[in-house]
Amino acid sequence: MRRSHPVVHDGPHASVLLVDGHPESLQALVSTLEPLGQRLVKAASGREASQRVLHEEFALILLDGDGLEDEGLETLRQLRERGPSHSIPVLLLTGNGAPAFALEGYARGAVDCLVKPWAPELLRAKVSAFIALHRRRGESRPSDGLLQEGERRFRRVFESDMMGVLFSDLEGRILDANDAFLSMVGHGREELESGLVRWDTMTPPEWHATNARAIHELKTKGVASPFEKELFRKDGSRVPVLMNSTHLEEQGRNITFALDITERKRAEAALAEREERLRFILKAVGLGHWQLELSTMRMESSEGCKANFGLPPESDLSSYEKLRSLIHPEDRDSVAEAVERAITTRSDYSAEYRVVPPGGGVRWVAARGRVVCAADGTPLRMVGITLDITDRMRGEEKLAFLSEASRLLTESMEPEETLQRVARLAAATVATYCIVDLREEDGRIHRVAVAHRDPELEAHIRRIPPYSAERGAPRSVVETLNQGRRKLIASITPEQRLASAVSPEHLALMERLDARSVVLVPMQSRGRKWGVITFARAGVVQGFDERDLDMAEELAGRATTALENAELLRTTREAVRLRDEFLSVASHELKTPLTPLSLKLQAMARSVKSGGLEALERRLPGDVEVMRRQVRRLSDLVDDLLDVSRISTGRLKLELEQVDLEALAREVVSRFESEAERVGCRLELGAEGASVGQWDRLRLEQVMTNLLSNAIKYGAGTPIHIRVAGGESRVRLVIRDEGIGIDPEARERIFGKFERAVSERNYGGLGLGLYITRQIVEALGGDIRVESAPGAGATFTVDLPRAPVSRESLRGNLR
Numbered sequence: 138m139r140r141s142h143p144v145v146h147d148g149p150h151a152s153v154l155l156v157d158g159h160p161e162s163l164q165a166l167v168s169t170l171e172p173l174g175q176r177l178v179k180a181a182s183g184r185e186a187s188q189r190v191l192h193e194e195f196a197l198i199l200l201d202g203d204g205l206e207d208e209g210l211e212t213l214r215q216l217r218e219r220g221p222s223h224s225i226p227v228l229l230l231t232g233n234g235a236p237a238f239a240l241e242g243y244a245r246g247a248v249d250c251l252v253k254p255w256a257p258e259l260l261r262a263k264v265s266a267f268i269a270l271h272r273r274r275g276e277s278r279p280s281d282g283l284l285q286e287g288e289r290r291f292r293r294v295f296e297s298d299m300m301g302v303l304f305s306d307l308e309g310r311i312l313d314a315n316d317a318f319l320s321m322v323g324h325g326r327e328e329l330e331s332g333l334v335r336w337d338t339m340t341p342p343e344w345h346a347t348n349a350r351a352i353h354e355l356k357t358k359g360v361a362s363p364f365e366k367e368l369f370r371k372d373g374s375r376v377p378v379l380m381n382s383t384h385l386e387e388q389g390r391n392i393t394f395a396l397d398i399t400e401r402k403r404a405e406a407a408l409a410e411r412e413e414r415l416r417f418i419l420k421a422v423g424l425g426h427w428q429l430e431l432s433t434m435r436m437e438s439s440e441g442c443k444a445n446f447g448l449p450p451e452s453d454l455s456s457y458e459k460l461r462s463l464i465h466p467e468d469r470d471s472v473a474e475a476v477e478r479a480i481t482t483r484s485d486y487s488a489e490y491r492v493v494p495p496g497g498g499v500r501w502v503a504a505r506g507r508v509v510c511a512a513d514g515t516p517l518r519m520v521g522i523t524l525d526i527t528d529r530m531r532g533e534e535k536l537a538f539l540s541e542a543s544r545l546l547t548e549s550m551e552p553e554e555t556l557q558r559v560a561r562l563a564a565a566t567v568a569t570y571c572i573v574d575l576r577e578e579d580g581r582i583h584r585v586a587v588a589h590r591d592p593e594l595e596a597h598i599r600r601i602p603p604y605s606a607e608r609g610a611p612r613s614v615v616e617t618l619n620q621g622r623r624k625l626i627a628s629i630t631p632e633q634r635l636a637s638a639v640s641p642e643h644l645a646l647m648e649r650l651d652a653r654s655v656v657l658v659p660m661q662s663r664g665r666k667w668g669v670i671t672f673a674r675a676g677v678v679q680g681f682d683e684r685d686l687d688m689a690e691e692l693a694g695r696a697t698t699a700l701e702n703a704e705l706l707r708t709t710r711e712a713v714r715l716r717d718e719f720l721s722v723a724s725h726e727l728k729t730p731l732t733p734l735s736l737k738l739q740a741m742a743r744s745v746k747s748g749g750l751e752a753l754e755r756r757l758p759g760d761v762e763v764m765r766r767q768v769r770r771l772s773d774l775v776d777d778l779l780d781v782s783r784i785s786t787g788r789l790k791l792e793l794e795q796v797d798l799e800a801l802a803r804e805v806v807s808r809f810e811s812e813a814e815r816v817g818c819r820l821e822l823g824a825e826g827a828s829v830g831q832w833d834r835l836r837l838e839q840v841m842t843n844l845l846s847n848a849i850k851y852g853a854g855t856p857i858h859i860r861v862a863g864g865e866s867r868v869r870l871v872i873r874d875e876g877i878g879i880d881p882e883a884r885e886r887i888f889g890k891f892e893r894a895v896s897e898r899n900y901g902g903l904g905l906g907l908y909i910t911r912q913i914v915e916a917l918g919g920d921i922r923v924e925s926a927p928g929a930g931a932t933f934t935v936d937l938p939r940a941p942v943s944r945e946s947l948r949g950n951l952r
Contacts, residue, residue, distance in 0.1 A: 447494025852876030
């Protein structure tokens with residue numbers, strides 16, 4: 138069974154000087170060597186070590202070259218050159234495994250060099266050996282007893298199973314070895330004594346060069362630096378060992394210590410595997426790791442950490458100041474406060490902040506960490522991880538923006554006011570400025586909203602004259618609207634800016650706005666193009682990307698819905714207004730024929746009472762004619778209402794037959810002659826060419842009646858011209874009056890339901906005649922149009938195809 142600390146010196150204590158500038162490393166040396174039971178003296182600097190050797194004799198100096206930074210080798214030189222310490226052996230400890238460093242150490246006087254991480258047992262063994270040598274040198278007349286005691290102590294080390302100890306010559310022959318070494322390589326003592334155990338046969342080929350270097354050091358320096366290698370076991374397997382050799386000049390042979398480091402190698406392999414797995418996990422989830430030394434504010438940052446900051450792997454991120462320079466100016470103070478709070482309270486560190494990489498743009502980083510303290514509570518360093526949370530923060534920002542925009546869009550039914558508020562929200566959060574352009578019914582583009590973070594620049598945008606025929610909308614806006622496709626310009630070039638300008642003034646404004654990235658999204662629904670929303674970012678900021686484009690498109694969709702709702706509300710209000718107006722007009726129109734009927738009936742009753750039947754007979758023909766006209770008028774009103782209902786529900790039927798349009802026109806004209814004569818109109822009918830076709834006779838008569846009655850109503854006192862003309866495949870009906878005419882803005886509107894070009898107070902009617910007329914004409918496959926000007930009369934032209942229309946087309950036209 139192995140013993141924890143087999144080497145313990147008896148007799149007077151020897152002094153060992155430990156030189157290390159790092160308190161924790163110095164304490165680690167003390168803890169390692171305390172089991173030897175010797176006097177351990179600590180020095181934190183080269184100057185303190187030089188003072189110590191002036192006042193005390195030391196058996197050995199252990200000098201940590203790393204702990205004294207750049208002063209380590211210089212301190213070694215000074216110790217070797219000064220009188221009191223020039224003969225004290227110095228054992229150099231270092232983490233620098235480069236051969237050049239060890240050679241430099243030997244050149245300056247080190248007797249041996251141990252490379253970290255060294256095995257505690259090996260260090261104690263070496264220190265024990267040097268203490269034994271010191272005692273033998275200090276005894277001027279050593280007695281045989283003392284010599285035997287020294288040999289006994291060495292034998293104790295040799296026979297221990299802590300490490301292998303062997304003697305060899307410079308030719309590589311192994312002269313003697315302890316049981317621990319033989320067990321390590323699987324050989325017996327008989328094989329050793331027969332010369333079968335040799336360095337060259339136990340050393341794998343790839344380690345021959347290492348052997349050669351060690352032998353060279355032994356020959357030139359008398360000591361070989363500790364090195365690792367592998368040895369063949371007797372069964373062919375390999376054992377990793379840590380070796381250190383010293384040449385015993387008096388005996389002409391070498392002594393070598395060999396430590397089996399199989400368990401350490403396994404631990405290192407397991408650690409490397411865990412570290413590789415950790416690196417994979419960190420890379421997979423986008424985590425980076427960092428360490429900050431608080432005494433120097435130097436940083437160590439992984440490639441993942443640099444990537445989170447938008448830096449390439451080779452970038453220098455070795456100090457806190459370099460890190461701070463990358464943090465967004467608005468976030469630097471809050472990050473500094475979080476670091477200071479963690480150090481002061483020894484608590485965990487947590488911060489989320491923006492960084493601006495050298496290449497431009499903005500990223501969001503989440504950092505988490507903790508403070509590592511010394512045993513006495515002094516903060517030594519901070520360690521932690523970083524994560525790129527740009528996507529999350531931008532997602533939260535966009536969700537918040539869309540949520541607030543939706544609230545604004547539903548607060549008001551006034552489109553321009555609402556869009557202005559949304560544009561201002563966009564300019565304050567996701568863009569530098571925002572512009573909204575709407576398309577008018579006549580196709581022109583109208584700018585309805587402008588917002589910029591800088592009020593002065595916003596004012597400049599507003600001072601640009603409105604779009605006109607001479608000065609159209611920007612090309613990019615027109616293209617986006619016409620094509621109906623969203624557009625992303627991630628980085629604007631001067632050529633693109635020039636191509637989009639519509640005037641020198643506009644170009645100058647765009648240059649002043651300094652837009653670097655632009656998104657344009659159309660507002661459209663069910664084939665209607667409502668307008669375009671433009672977002673722009675200026676200056677050195679993160680350009681727009683596809684995710685921003687998706688967000689803008691989502692906003693455009695919500696804005697379009699708001700515009701549709703506003704129009705629906707406006708249309709509903711207009712429908713309610715028209716309904717109320719229609720009910721008022723309809724009640725008046727329906728009551729109008731009833732009034733003369735009632736008056737005539739009352740007059741007839743009075744005539745019977747006062748004059749008898751003779752008086753009634755005298756006035757009866759005239760009264761009956763008046764009542765007949767009123768009843769017909771009432772019947773026409775009711776028929777119009779029924780036709781509107783049939784048209785709206787698709788139940789208006791057309792019965793096709795062969796009809797002579799000229800003959801039908803003469804019948805209708807003759808029926809209106811008395812009414813026209815009464816208002817002073819002369820009806821003039823002309824015809825040319827054959828006018829026969831497949832139509833619905835009753836519905837064509839209704840068309841003529843509506844047009845002729847309108848001509849008589851609005852052209853009273855002037856001639857009315859009716860003309861029928863037959864062509865090869867179509868027949869034309871033209872009715873022209875010389876009356877009051879129609880305003881240009883009302884020409885298309887008068888064919889709508891309940892519409893009229895003049896006030897119902899001056900001219901009666903429900904406003905349904907022309908609506909029904911157009912529906913019938915179009916159902917027959919024809920078309921109707923009007924030409925007019927105020928005071929110049931009106932000309933209505935109806936074109937009808939001669940050929941019969943299919944039943945399917947008729948049903949479709951009536952819908």
